[in-house]
Each structure stands twice: as structure tokens, then as C-alpha cells.
Amino acid sequence: MIVPIAAAIIGLALNEAAYMAEIVRGGLNSIQRGQMEAAAALGLDGWTQARRVIIPQLLPIVIPPTWNQLIAMLKNTSLISVIGATELLYTAQSIYARNYQTIPLLIVASIWYLALSIALTVAQRGIEKAVKR
Template identity: 50%
Template sequence: MTSVLPKTRQDDEHSMVIVRRRHPWRWAGWVAAAVIVVSVAVSFLTNPNYQWGIVAGYLFDRRILDGLLTTLKLTAVSMAIATVLGLVLATMRLSDSRLLRGMAGAYVWLFRGTPILVQLILWYNLAILVPQVRLGVPSGPTLWSAETNDLITPWTAAILGLALNEAAYLGEIIRSGIISVDKGQTEAANALGMSRLVTFRRIVLPQALRVIVPPASNEAIGLLKYSSVVSVIALPELLYSGQLIYGRTYETIPILLVVCIWYLVVVTALTMLESRLERRLGVGFRPTGHGLSRDRRWARWLTGNR
């Protein structure tokens, strides 16, 4: 004689048939996106006004490549200076000294509150305010002096304007990364007898970089693009080199397309480097949500595929 065991709740759950949620409008979205992409591609390929032959001819023009090199140098030097200065500002903002916090706060307020274009023009015309730069003993002999016009070249004005402005933003980004590290980490390091400098270099900074790198990389890409504003002080970067060409040939659209292509190439390369750096900094941190990264989990949530 066989006995029938009563069904448990667990058996009922295992016997349930899971039906995926339907998304009828998703296909409509895919179709609309495909139509838009194809329409734009056809317009780019068939519209003769783009003059792709001229674009190909100027893509590796010596003047364009020189302008691109100037843009890369300007971005690299300005970002390096801004990073060092931003770290100093972040440290000052987190200091116990009210004076240091106030000085850093005033710097951030000033440079974030005024347009970068205005700052560049002011640096370039600094000789109007300070005709001569002098170093020496107050009310005593002058040890060194120079004309401001000799010091403030277009290169100097561009680097000063971009680096000092960018440092104000990077300072806040670095500060947010530092305060994101749990306070218990520093307390444990202090208990082990580590100095504040060693604690910051070996404990705080490596963890803060995971928070700092994504927005800082975005700032580097932004700096690369808005470095084009230095064309107002006649520095021959990528955009200004293109302007010099189409100012003589009147081939405005093809030259601007060449400039856009090179910006896209460099930004794509920087984005790939950023992704690799983020993966490198994320080593040892286990992803959550069934092995999915945070970005992928958000993407699945937004599309409704949970």
C-alpha cells in the first residue's frame, strides 16, 4: 500500500511555469532606431555637400596633424598640472585648518564660477594689469624681473587658463573620492602605526581611485574638446588649424568634418584606456547581482529585462 505525501509549498514553487514578461513596444523601438540610423547613414553617404573626397584629402594634411599634436600636448600638460593642483586643493579642503579650507574653497568658487573663455582672454592680456613681473626684497633690490608680454605667450596663457580652471573641478572629484573611503580604514592604519602620508598613499588613495577615475577621465575628455577655445588667442591647435585652411579655401564643411573625425578618434582611444583602467582598479572587488557588473544590471533594469 502506497501513501501519498502532502504537497509542500516548495513543491508548488518548483512546479510553477515562469513566463517571461512581454515587451511589445521594444520591437517598435528597435525598428524606429534602425530607421533613424539608416536614414542618417544614407544622408552621409549620398549627400554631395559633404564632399568626402575633400575630407579624405585633408585627413592627413600636415597642418591638420600639427594642430592635432598641439591639442594633444596642450591637453596632456594641462591635465597633469591640474591633477597635481587638484590633489593639493582636495587635501586643503579636507584639512583641519580653517584657513586652508577657506583658501581652497575660494579658489574653487572663483575658477568654477567664471567662464573658461574669459579666463583665457584675461591671462593672454595679463600685461595690461601687470606690465612687468619682479622678484626681490620688498622695498629693496630686485633679484629678477621680466616683461609680462615675454612670459605670457599663447602657449603659456592656454596652459594657465586650462590647467587652473580644470584643477578646480578635479579638486572636488578627488575630494569626493577620498571621503568615499571608509573612515575605519584610516583608523586601522593609525592603529598599526602608519604615518598619515603612508596611510594616504597605501590605503586611502588606491581605494579612492575607483571613485575618482571615471569622472576624472570624463574631465580629461572634456578638456580635450574644450581646448578648442584657445583658438581665440591664436594658438594653432586642431580647430584653429582647420579654420586657417578653410579661411583660404572656403571648404568649411569638409574641413570641419576632418576636425570632428580626429576628435572622435582621440576620444575613442581615451575611452578605451579608461575602460581598461577601470577594470584594472576593480580587480579584487566581486561584482554583485548574479555576476553582473553594476552598469549591466542598471541597463537590464532600464530595459525591463530583469
């Protein structure tokens, strides 16, 4: 039998892996084939092609949706309270089950989610500016 937190981590990881694979695939498809051919024509090996030519072009394309997925995953962690894993919403639910103050505790939980989302959004802006330079 699998423990709830392990099930939550596996479920979120598989979901996120599918989205990330699609983001990277889309980013690689957006790079013109001529760029890869030019790197090969220069005689660069595969790793050097990736490091010097492909990845610098890939990062500005892939970073914004990657951070959006990170923020979405943060918000999706509230879904794991359904399986009984301890996280922010589940903790708020267990506290208001004891003291019957549902609305104040849900407001506190939503403020925590909002604060974490804003912090990640600020970090995303900084990283996007650094990559676009």
C-alpha cells in the first residue's frame, strides 16, 4: 500500500512531467533547423552544439511556460488534500474541524497561496529579464 504523500508526489510529478515534456518539445520545434545544421557544419560535437547554439535559443522560449507550470503546480497541491496528504489546505481543514472557524482559516490558507504565487511570479520576472539580455 502506498502512503498518501508518496501518491501525491508521484501524481504531481507525472502530471508535471507530461506538461514539461510538451513545453521542451515545443521549444525545440521553434528553433529553426538551419541553426542546428549550421552548428553541425562548424564541426561542433553534439554536446557543444546543445550548449553553445541550441540551449541559448531555447531558454527564452521555454522559461516563461516553465515558470507558469511551476506556479500552477503550487496551486495544484491543494488537490492532494483529497487523498489525505498533509499540506496547507489539509492542515487548515483539520484545524477548522476542531475550532469550527472555517472561513478565517480558509482565508489564511488562500493568503498563503497568494503570497507564494506572488513570490514565484516576481522570481519569474527576474529570471525572464536575465535570460532576455
